[in-house]
Amino acid sequence: MNENKILYSFNYEGEDHSLEAICKSLKIPIEKCSKEFGAILIDPQDNRYCILVEASSLELNDPKVFANPKIQGFGYEEE
Amino acid sequence: MDKKNVIICYKHSAQLEANFESVEETNLNTRNMSIANNLPGFSADHGYAPVAVPSYSDSNIEEYQEFDVKADMRTAKDLTSSFYIIRGSVDEDKLDSFVMAAEKDEKIVGVYADPVISHFEVCPGSTAIGLHADVENKLGVQTLKNCGMTGEGVTVAIVDSGVNLDHLRAKGKSPRFNAADSWMPSSTLPGRQPGSMPVDHGTMVAYDVLIAAPECTLIDIALLQSRQSDDTVMSGFLSDAIAAYRHLMDIMTRDADIGKNKSLVVNNSWGMYNPSWDFPVGHSGNYSDNSTHPFNIIVRSLERLGADILFAAGNCGEECPSSRCQGFTASSIYGANSSPYVLTVAGVSIHHDRLGYSSIGPGRLDRKKPDISGYTHFKGSGVYPIDNGTSAACPVIAGVIASIRNKKPLNLNDSQTRPAAIRKLITSTATDLGISGYDLRHGYGVVNTQKIQEKICPPAVIDICDRYPGICNFCKINPHICDMMRRWGFPGIPDFSGGPIAPLSASPQVHSGQYSLTAVDTYISATGNLNQAFQPAHFSEEFLRGMEFALTMQQANPSSKPKSVITGDCNCHDH
Numbered sequence: 001m002n003e004n005k006i007l008y009s010f011n012y013e014g015e016d017h018s019l020e021a022i023c024k025s026l027k028i029p030i031e032k033c034s035k036e037f038g039a040i041l042i043d044p045q046d047n048r049y050c051i052l053v054e055a056s057s058l059e060l061n062d063p064k065v066f067a068n069p070k071i072q073g074f075g076y077e078e079e
Numbered sequence: 080m081d082k083k084n085v086i087i088c089y090k091h092s093a094q095l096e097a098n099f100e101s102v103e104e105t106n107l108n109t110r111n112m113s114i115a116n117n118l119p120g121f122s123a124d125h126g127y128a129p130v131a132v133p134s135y136s137d138s139n140i141e142e143y144q145e146f147d148v149k150a151d152m153r154t155a156k157d158l159t160s161s162f163y164i165i166r167g168s169v170d171e172d173k174l175d176s177f178v179m180a181a182e183k184d185e186k187i188v189g190v191y192a193d194p195v196i197s198h199f200e201v202c203p204g205s206t207a208i209g210l211h212a213d214v215e216n217k218l219g220v221q222t223l224k225n226c227g228m229t230g231e232g233v234t235v236a237i238v239d240s241g242v243n244l245d246h247l248r249a250k251g252k253s254p255r256f257n258a259a260d261s262w263m264p265s266s267t268l269p270g271r272q273p274g275s276m277p278v279d280h281g282t283m284v285a286y287d288v289l290i291a292a293p294e295c296t297l298i299d300i301a302l303l304q305s306r307q308s309d310d311t312v313m314s315g316f317l318s319d320a321i322a323a324y325r326h327l328m329d330i331m332t333r334d335a336d337i338g339k340n341k342s343l344v345v346n347n348s349w350g351m352y353n354p355s356w357d358f359p360v361g362h363s364g365n366y367s368d369n370s371t372h373p374f375n376i377i378v379r380s381l382e383r384l385g386a387d388i389l390f391a392a393g394n395c396g397e398e399c400p401s402s403r404c405q406g407f408t409a410s411s412i413y414g415a416n417s418s419p420y421v422l423t424v425a426g427v428s429i430h431h432d433r434l435g436y437s438s439i440g441p442g443r444l445d446r447k448k449p450d451i452s453g454y455t456h457f458k459g460s461g462v463y464p465i466d467n468g469t470s471a472a473c474p475v476i477a478g479v480i481a482s483i484r485n486k487k488p489l490n491l492n493d494s495q496t497r498p499a500a501i502r503k504l505i506t507s508t509a510t511d512l513g514i515s516g517y518d519l520r521h522g523y524g525v526v527n528t529q530k531i532q533e534k535i536c537p538p539a540v541i542d543i544c545d546r547y548p549g550i551c552n553f554c555k556i557n558p559h560i561c562d563m564m565r566r567w568g569f570p571g572i573p574d575f576s577g578g579p580i581a582p583l584s585a586s587p588q589v590h591s592g593q594y595s596l597t598a599v600d601t602y603i604s605a606t607g608n609l610n611q612a613f614q615p616a617h618f619s620e621e622f623l624r625g626m627e628f629a630l631t632m633q634q635a636n637p638s639s640k641p642k643s644v645i646t647g648d649c650n651c652h653d654h
Contacts, residue, residue: 074393
């Protein structure tokens with residue numbers, strides 16, 4: 001479950017795009033980074049990546065930290 | 080100057096009775112409303128037939144506890160005991176003086192507000208309004224099909240709780256499916272496969288896409304796979320959506336087979352219901368209002384690759400929001416649901432009544448949201464009693480876009496086929512609803528597939544000399560034929576093909592307003608000889624009658640749209 005995990009987004013110019021290399025460059029313990037999520041390139045034009053990290057290992061006032069809210073389908077709505 | 084609508088209740092008088100006796104009066108201007116001339120700022124509504132209201136006294140209050148405002152004054156047993164209601168409007172700046180004057184007028188019993196009344200909003204719990212077949216009719220699915228707009232070859236991603244193909248087939252659909260391009264998060268329960276997911280929300284969404292695009296190819300992006308103990312619906316996390324969108328980006332960036340339609344329509348009937356699930360607005364990590372949030376960025380990236388992305392507006396409309404909104408209804412179109420790179424869909428019934436729970440703009444990222452309204456709250460998929468919410472409206476529009484992509488497949492080198500152009504096509508052709516022009520409840524209005532189809536499938540141009548080479552020769556013999564063609568607005572002669580084929584000698588009363596020039600073909604083939612068909616002695620009078628009849632039908636039915644335009648040089652140059 002991703003309930004206690006938050007998103008961490010950043011620009012990355014390194015040649016090694018593996019999760020291990022990225023977490024190492026960000027100084028985030030690899031065991032705190034979600035292997036299932038991996039390192040996702042969200043904007044190829046800007047080399048912007050995103051990883052999913054346990055909330056306890058990050059400072060929430062870090063500008064690279066982003067919310068990971070719950071999402072739900074819009075319906076079926078009952079009275 | 081704003082006006083207030085009011086009702087004035089007058090005591091009975093002989094003048095009133097004489098003036099308002101005749102309710103069959105058709106010349107409203109002769110109805111004497113001068114009784115109210117002393118009231119400042121008041122304009123009587125001459126179109127409103129004054130109503131006699133039975134009076135009541137304290138002694139028989141039970142009998143007259145409810146005013147019957149439909150009481151027929153002609154049958155009132157005692158007119159002298161009736162009151163008379165007239166209505167009109169008062170300039171708002173004269174309201175106080177109006178009321179004071181009315182209070183002093185001994186003829187007046189009272190002055191009352193005359194509020195606007197309207198139907199109740201469609202809310203959760205309202206019964207279904209129409210069937211999926213009604214939505215098909217509204218969308219003109221058959222007409223779209225005639226134009227080749229079926230979604231064939233177009234991929235539609237159902238980003239939802241999963242699709243169950245067996246259920247769709249059981250409901251009469253014949254879904255095409257691409258399992259290889261489907262996707263599930265790693266947290267999906269073992270044993271589940273795309274296309275065979277439990278029958279739930281995503282299956283409803285898939286069904287509703289297939290209404291307008293029955294031949295599209297579905298891919299199952301089973302994003303919403305979690306159900307916690309306190310949830311009644313499938314849910315997920317935004318991080319799952321990021322992973323799903325990366326998968327869709329990979330589809331868009333791989334080399335496509337030559338000739339294959341590269342279009343991808345992405346339906347998202349989900350969102351964040353409640354801002355309490357988010358970082359607060361103003362926090363650098365907030366999602367709802369922050370275009371730099373990773374998901375809002377990846378949505379833009381996918382759109383940039385050419386995907387048509389749709390998001391449901393949400394079900395937090397102010398009139399009767401979903402309980403999951405927990406009272407948050409203001410500007411409830413959050414995050415990617417309000418992205419400028421997507422089409423945001425509100426919900427209306429087939430009668431064009433807005434759902435009371437369809438989220439109202441402005442959007443958090445792009446203020447001018449929603450963009451368009453789609454049909455919802457109908458009996459359709461059978462997954463639930465009603466396909467409802469903006470959840471159903473969104474895939475209805477997604478299906479329309481898939482059908483458009485049949486004719487306008489994505490070509491990143493052609494700006495007219497980029498997603499922004501498709502969004503513009505949808506919004507610029509919409510039927511306006513609500514207040515005139517764009518509004519934050521309906522967007523630009525409800526989707527209008529007829530106008531879309533007219534833009535996508537313009538009338539075919541037929542060169543009349545190519546089609547009927549004998550006519551050119553005949554024109555040399557009988558110039559009246561060319562005169563006839565010129566009267567039809569030559570160089571264009573409508574071909575109302577699609578209607579009943581009428582023998583040229585048929586009585587005009589037989590036909591409903593469509594006349595087909597294929598009748599000419601029919602006649603020609605019946606005679607078996609083109610040259611003979613155009614012999615003046617055998618053909619000319621009937622052909623002229625046929626042309627006259629078709630012209631008459633066109634003039635009588637100006638709203639009928641020609642399916643093709645016949646042009647050609649009726650000066651009959653040599654071909």
